[in-house]
Amino acid sequence: MAMKKLINDPSEVVQELVEGFALANERLVRKHPRVNAVIRNDAPVPGKVAVVIGGGAGHEPLFLEYVGPGMADAEAHGQIFAAPSPDVVLAAVKAVSAGKGVMLLYNNYEGDRLNFDMAQDMARDEGIEVVTVLINDELASAPRGEEAQRRGTTADHVVIKIAGAVAETKAPLNEVVRVTRKAVSWARSLGVGLSSCTLPATGMDIFEIADDEMEIGMGLHGEPGVERIKLLTADETVERILPRILEDLPYEDGDEVILVINGYGGSTRMEMFIVNRKLRRMLSEAGIKVHSTEVGEFCTSQEMKGMSITLVKVDDELKRYFDMPCLSPFYVKQ
Amino acid sequence: MQTLSVEYWRRALLDLAQAIEGEKERLCRLDGAIGDGDHGTSMATGFRLVGARLASGDLPDIGAILHATGTTLVSSVGGVTGIVFGSFFIGAAKAAEGKTETGTADLAAMFAAGLEAVQLRGKAKPGDKTMVDALAPAVEALRKADEKGLGVQEALEVAHRAAREGMDRTREMKAKIGRARYQGEKAVGHIDAGAASVVVILTSLAKTAVQSPDGSSA
Numbered sequence: 001m002a003m004k005k006l007i008n009d010p011s012e013v014v015q016e017l018v019e020g021f022a023l024a025n026e027r028l029v030r031k032h033p034r035v036n037a038v039i040r041n042d043a044p045v046p047g048k049v050a051v052v053i054g055g056g057a058g059h060e061p062l063f064l065e066y067v068g069p070g071m072a073d074a075e076a077h078g079q080i081f082a083a084p085s086p087d088v089v090l091a092a093v094k095a096v097s098a099g100k101g102v103m104l105l106y107n108n109y110e111g112d113r114l115n116f117d118m119a120q121d122m123a124r125d126e127g128i129e130v131v132t133v134l135i136n137d138e139l140a141s142a143p144r145g146e147e148a149q150r151r152g153t154t155a156d157h158v159v160i161k162i163a164g165a166v167a168e169t170k171a172p173l174n175e176v177v178r179v180t181r182k183a184v185s186w187a188r189s190l191g192v193g194l195s196s197c198t199l200p201a202t203g204m205d206i207f208e209i210a211d212d213e214m215e216i217g218m219g220l221h222g223e224p225g226v227e228r229i230k231l232l233t234a235d236e237t238v239e240r241i242l243p244r245i246l247e248d249l250p251y252e253d254g255d256e257v258i259l260v261i262n263g264y265g266g267s268t269r270m271e272m273f274i275v276n277r278k279l280r281r282m283l284s285e286a287g288i289k290v291h292s293t294e295v296g297e298f299c300t301s302q303e304m305k306g307m308s309i310t311l312v313k314v315d316d317e318l319k320r321y322f323d324m325p326c327l328s329p330f331y332v333k334q
Numbered sequence: 335m336q337t338l339s340v341e342y343w344r345r346a347l348l349d350l351a352q353a354i355e356g357e358k359e360r361l362c363r364l365d366g367a368i369g370d371g372d373h374g375t376s377m378a379t380g381f382r383l384v385g386a387r388l389a390s391g392d393l394p395d396i397g398a399i400l401h402a403t404g405t406t407l408v409s410s411v412g413g414v415t416g417i418v419f420g421s422f423f424i425g426a427a428k429a430a431e432g433k434t435e436t437g438t439a440d441l442a443a444m445f446a447a448g449l450e451a452v453q454l455r456g457k458a459k460p461g462d463k464t465m466v467d468a469l470a471p472a473v474e475a476l477r478k479a480d481e482k483g484l485g486v487q488e489a490l491e492v493a494h495r496a497a498r499e500g501m502d503r504t505r506e507m508k509a510k511i512g513r514a515r516y517q518g519e520k521a522v523g524h525i526d527a528g529a530a531s532v533v534v535i536l537t538s539l540a541k542t543a544v545q546s547p548d549g550s551s552a
Contacts, residue, residue, distance in 0.1 A: 010407060010440065011375075056412075056413070078412045079376070080372070081372065081413075082372060082411075082412045082413030082414075082415070082416075083412050083413050083414075085408060085409050085410060085411060085412040086408060087409035088412070089407070109513070110414055110511065110512050110513070111413045111414040111417075112413070114414060114418070114455060114456065115416075118408070119518050143514065201372055201375040202362050202366070204362075204366060204371055205373060206370045219513075219516060221370045221513065223513060223517075224516055224518070224520065235508060237481065258424075301484075
């Protein structure tokens with residue numbers, strides 16, 4: 001399909017979106033004067049570990065709308081589907097570092113690792129203590145036993161919320177890292193793509209898929225999934241996806257989870273609620289209790305149709321941090 | 335022509351910036367077949383800024399020119415493209431530090447240092463279907479050119495041919511690193527866009543060495 005977007009010069013898309021976002025949320029965040037990084041207004045917060053998130057653009061609300069009290073301290077915004085440069089990450093780190101250490105938290109993609117790692121080296125050279133935690137919840141991208149190879153996706157919504165809450169209590173860096181890693185290790189996601197999306201810079205579809213097809217395990221940037229099949233109903237789709245998620249961790253009878261139903265950008269809330277109905281029935285049959293259900297667009301892929309399902313197993317500690325207040329432009333908890 | 339001057343390198347990188355702009359859409363199409371299709375625009379964005387950086391003129395030697403090229407790519411592009419190609423030029427710059435002319439032995443050392451920096455950062459090995467598959471044969475060709483005592487124009491010519499052959503071989507490879515690896519068998523039949531960019535770089539450097547070896551505008 002031809003690209004149809006309200007933009008200006010395609011090469012200015014990211015700069016303009018970050019400027020517009022910062023203006024819309026000037027009470028909470030500010031844009032870094034030089035680079036496309038977003039910083040919470042009260043940063044650096046004395047005595048607090050700084051959480052710096054980031055990644056490619058085009059997935060909004062990730063990551064920039066997750067900055068604020070009880071969430072991340074800063075965000076580094078890359079180009080569309082491309083990691084931010086080390087320069088942007090370093091600027092974000094330096095803007096929020098309060099001398100208590102910095103945790104870099106981002107999705108496990110090669111481009112992100114290369115750029116964040118270089119920024120981490122540069123920050124350490126300047127005497128800033130930095131630890132990296134990678135998010136790798138997408139189970140279609142590598143088999144069990146090779147979890148370290150997996151990409152990160154929608155678990156971000158829950159993991160960033162929990163990480164931000166731990167840091168807000170002024171817990172030390174190793175404690176923030178420990179809890180965040182626990183949340184990551186208990187998170188699994190699997191999605192289904194129904195249509196492609198176009199890139200502003202090229203105006204081209206990033207992959208092709210027929211009108212009557214869907215792809216289970218489709219990546220956020222059109223990475224191939226585990227199977228391409230004829231379009232199923234909502235209930236049939238959930239029957240395909242949920243068992244794969246449940247068996248992967250595995251999630252068992254008596255477990256409690258946070259459930260995320262994430263739209264990729266081109267699917268309706270109507271569809272998400274229909275999917276949720278079936279998910280809740282199947283989870284209930286499996287004896288899995290839902291602590292919180294998060295329905296919406298958290299991690300999008302431009303105008304792609306489809307959605308992803310995420311489960312994060314929670315214990316008392318993770319529940320406590322997830323339920324703490326936060327005030328970010330996108331997500332608020334009282 | 336036995337050596338290439340500071341003026342050559344400034345001219346060659348400005349010419350390269352134009353060459354990349356001209357190849358932008360082809361590089362995007364190559365990337366689009368097995369990736370998300372932005373390699374060409376990323377390279378073009380980076381080299382546009384490299385052009386602006388070099389035009390400002392305060393770079394006294396070849397190492398400084400290459401270092402400015404690399405840091406501009408790393409800081410402005412993002413993604414894999416910026417850091418990998420930026421690391422190449424930053425690596426090459428170390429072998430050209432303080433130099434005001436470069437002979438074939440220098441070219442061999444610069445490209446070898448560039449390759450080393452790319453592999454150190456990106457962890458790609460030959461056969462992974464990346465830019466390394468075009469760059470490593472070029473490094474080897476330059477080493478042999480130096481052994482044979484070839485001049486710089488001839489050396490760049492053989493390096494460019496070796497890179498092109500390396501790029502062609504990526505067509506039969508499955509990707510083992512980067513987003514293309516998720517394509518599995520589907521990546522076979524497509525050449526790697528990063529390898530194609532290495533060929534664009536060497537083609538352009540060789541062309542400038544013939545057309546404007548002293549860096550004067552043609």
